Amino acid sequence: MRAAPLGALLALACWCAGAAAQAQLPAGPAQDVASIERGRALLANRHETGCVLCHVVPGFAAGGELGPSLSGIAQRGVAAQLRQRIADARQFNPHTIMPVYGNVSGLQSVAPAYQGQPVLSAQGLDDIVAYLMAVAR
């Protein structure tokens, strides 16, 4: 499945502050072994993910400061937690400004073309986690 571009989601969707994030995280197991290279490409892609607009990410020259630096994130938790944070940061902070990448529940005003599609696939989440676990040490 093609993931919806973040731009569309950021521009057209907002979620209820405080809306209970349902624990309906994406799509079962990814199809491929997680790939650090694909994870890097996703992180770098401002259109699809925008991660570097808000975070300093090891391996990237420029990074934003709306969110915490991801330097050392691999040492602060396990891969599964990291994946959950990226998939749906509302589970940890219902008021977060971080977009929801791997869940479609509780989003509002999503353009019809993108409804029901998470920004990142299960594979994409795994790939980003693989990159961060390998590089953000």
Ligand code: HEC
């Ligand atoms: C609009 C800004 C924004 C974007 C885009 C964004 N984040 Fe975040 N992120 C945040 C903020 C703010 C936090 C701080 C925690 C909170 O708000 O709950 C955060 C927290 C995190 C954390 C936890 C950090 C910690 O120290 O515990 C991780 C990991 C993370 N983001 C990864 C990502 C990844 C990967 C992407 C892209 C797929 C991304 N973020 C995109 C704003 C953003």
